[in-house]
Amino acid sequence: xxxxxxxxxxxxxxxxxxxxxxxxxxxxxxxxxxxxxxxxxxxxxxxxxxxxxxxxxxxxxxxxxxxxxxxxxxxxxxxxxxxxxxxxxxxxxxxxxxxxxxxxxxxxxxxxxxxxxxxxxxxxxxxxxxxxxxxxxxxxxxxxxxxxxxxxxxxxxxxxxxxxxxxxxxxxxxxxxxxxxxxxxxxxxxxxxxxxxxxxxxxxxxxxxxxxxxxxxxxxxxxxxxxxxxxxxxxxxxxxxxxxxxxxxxxxxxxxxxxxxxxxxxxxxxxxxxxxxxxxxxxxxxxxxxxxxx
Amino acid sequence: xxxxxxxxxxxxxxxxxxxxxxxxxxxxxxxxxxxxxxxxxxxxxxxxxxxxxxxxxxxxxxxxxxxxxxxxxxxxxxxxxxxxxxxxxxxxxxxxxxxxxxxxxxxxxxxxxxxxxxxxxxxxxxxxxxxxxxxxxxxxxxxxxxxxxxxxxxxxxxxxxxxxxxxxxxxxxxxxxxxxxxxxxxxxxxxxxxxxxxxxxxxxxxxxxxxxxxxxxxxxxxxxxxxxxxxxxxxxxxxxxxxxxxxxxx
Numbered sequence: 146x147x148x149x150x151x152x153x154x155x156x157x158x159x160x161x162x163x164x165x166x167x168x169x170x171x172x173x174x175x176x177x178x179x180x181x182x183x184x185x186x187x188x189x190x191x192x193x194x195x196x197x198x199x200x201x202x203x204x205x206x207x208x209x210x211x212x213x214x215x216x217x218x219x220x221x222x223x224x225x226x227x228x229x230x231x232x233x234x235x236x237x238x239x240x241x242x243x244x245x246x247x248x249x250x251x252x253x254x255x256x257x258x259x260x261x262x263x264x265x266x267x268x269x270x271x272x273x274x275x276x277x278x279x280x281x282x283x284x285x286x287x288x289x290x291x292x293x294x295x296x297x298x299x300x301x302x303x304x305x306x307x308x309x310x311x312x313x314x315x316x317x318x319x320x321x322x323x324x325x326x327x328x329x330x331x332x333x334x335x336x337x338x339x340x341x342x343x344x345x346x347x348x349x350x351x352x353x354x355x356x357x358x359x360x361x362x363x364x365x366x367x368x369x370x371x372x373x374x375x376x377x378x379x380x381x382x383x384x385x386x387x388x389x390x391x392x393x394x395x396x397x398x399x400x401x402x403x404x405x406x407x408x409x410x411x412x413x414x415x416x417x418x419x420x421x422x423x424x425x426x427x428x429x430x431x432x433x434x435x436x437x438x439x
Numbered sequence: 440x441x442x443x444x445x446x447x448x449x450x451x452x453x454x455x456x457x458x459x460x461x462x463x464x465x466x467x468x469x470x471x472x473x474x475x476x477x478x479x480x481x482x483x484x485x486x487x488x489x490x491x492x493x494x495x496x497x498x499x500x501x502x503x504x505x506x507x508x509x510x511x512x513x514x515x516x517x518x519x520x521x522x523x524x525x526x527x528x529x530x531x532x533x534x535x536x537x538x539x540x541x542x543x544x545x546x547x548x549x550x551x552x553x554x555x556x557x558x559x560x561x562x563x564x565x566x567x568x569x570x571x572x573x574x575x576x577x578x579x580x581x582x583x584x585x586x587x588x589x590x591x592x593x594x595x596x597x598x599x600x601x602x603x604x605x606x607x608x609x610x611x612x613x614x615x616x617x618x619x620x621x622x623x624x625x626x627x628x629x630x631x632x633x634x635x636x637x638x639x640x641x642x643x644x645x646x647x648x649x650x651x652x653x654x655x656x657x658x659x660x661x662x663x664x665x666x667x668x669x670x671x672x673x674x675x676x677x678x679x680x681x682x683x684x685x686x687x688x689x
């Protein structure tokens with residue numbers, strides 16, 4: 146069919162633009178030459194930056210207090226062990242945030258006057274927890290909630306730290322979901338409802354799958370923020386990577402342990418960012434491939 | 440009016456704010472009839488169809504489908520819509536689902552069909568309309584004509600008693616219009632009751648049992664296509680058709 150060829154061509158024209166936006170490193174079709182050029186310019190850049198920094202007057206002192214290899218080696222294992230707690234906090238919080246935030250977002254997008262109280266509640270929730278600094282929420286809950294001495298409720302700092310992160314991040318993530326829900330064209334809902342689907346079925350099968358797919362990149366962006374913010378729980382006393390690094394720094398008056406902690410955080414967040422890109426690229430590829438084979 | 444009318448509309452009114460779109464529509468469509476709605480954009484054709492599918496709440500008037508008033512209070516809109524298929528100008532396929540999933544979604548959820556039954560039925564329909572090689576494709580990879588045929592199949596999969604087609608060829612490239620019109624002609628030949636809003640006058644003349652000219656929210660004139668296109672009575676109808684002829688669309 147003539148127009149099918151046109152459409153294909155249209156897709157291909159679109160391709161390089163999308164790839165660049167998504168930052169896909171291995172966007173296919175690139176020859177060896179562009180890769181070599183990119184590699185070379187990166188090396189040159191790094192060498193220039195390295196030379197400038199290491200030749201600066203304060204470098205020897207900075208080198209000793211921030212980049213001490215021996216300090217790094219001795220503090221790294223302990224910080225890495227403590228970092229497992231960051232990962233644990235992150236994973237538990239994330240598993241709670243995803244459904245909870247979705248619930249908030251769905252409540253907020255309920256139509257009609259009957260649902261006004263639920264909508265108002267969802268809005269108030271999102272406004273409040275986006276407005277209060279995370280560290281304040283953690284301080285209030287981690288120090289305040291255990292003081293209530295409620296029976297059956299854990300009093301550990303980690304528990305209340307996770308609760309705080311879930312409360313704060315759900316507010317942000319619910320807004321991301323909501324943007325996704327609102328980006329699905331009303332004609333999709335009309336189509337689904339016209340087929341006799343209920344409002345709930347339409348939401349579950351038609352609106353949300355499209356909405357969530359669209360917001361995966363900003364969603365993972367929030368994940369990365371969450372992984373970093375697990376360090377705030379250390380501020381309230383949990384022995385996680387940042388807190389462990391602080392202890393090491395206090396003991397040696399050398400700041401290299403902070404660097405060790407930073408390396409650990411980056412080791413998680415950068416793969417997460419790449420994973421995001423990969424997910425998006427895979428989804429697009431799969432849909433295109435199936436379309437072409439059919 | 441006979442008692443077996445597939446669709447009866449009496450005194451239907453609909454406004455959006457101050458803008459009156461439908462200003463008292465009366466229409467009766469018998470079983471197996473094909474009614475074409477013609478008229479300028481904004482005359483109320485689409486709104487009329489959306490009202491019949493209960494996608495728009497009506498302000499006044501009654502709509503009776505197969506003997507049941509669907510505009511009464513407390514009607515189960517989901518049950519009503521299962522019997523009325525609608526196809527939109529912009530296809531509105533679900534982009535995250537394959538063709539097969541698009542077609543089987545509603546039969547599974549709204550009719551409670553099992554996966555096997557729904558898919559068997561869907562494949563038979565897709566096959567009938569020349570789409571059997573597109574079963575696993577996603578809407579993005581179909582031409583406009585194919586997408587619209589899938590949208591028609593999706594509506595048919597609910598085994599509706601009445602089909603509403605809302606300018607289904609208006610968003611298509613000219614060379615893709617024919618394949619969609621062929622599908623509609625086949626449905627008409629199979630006895631499907633249809634109400635079709637269209638700008639394809641030649642098609643309306645060939646397929647319609649009756650043609651209704653909408654103007655400013657009322658059916659100004661209706662009759663068999665030979666009369667409507669051959670000797671329209673109303674000056675507004677004559678004017679409209681003359682413009683169509685001048686644009687070489689008839």
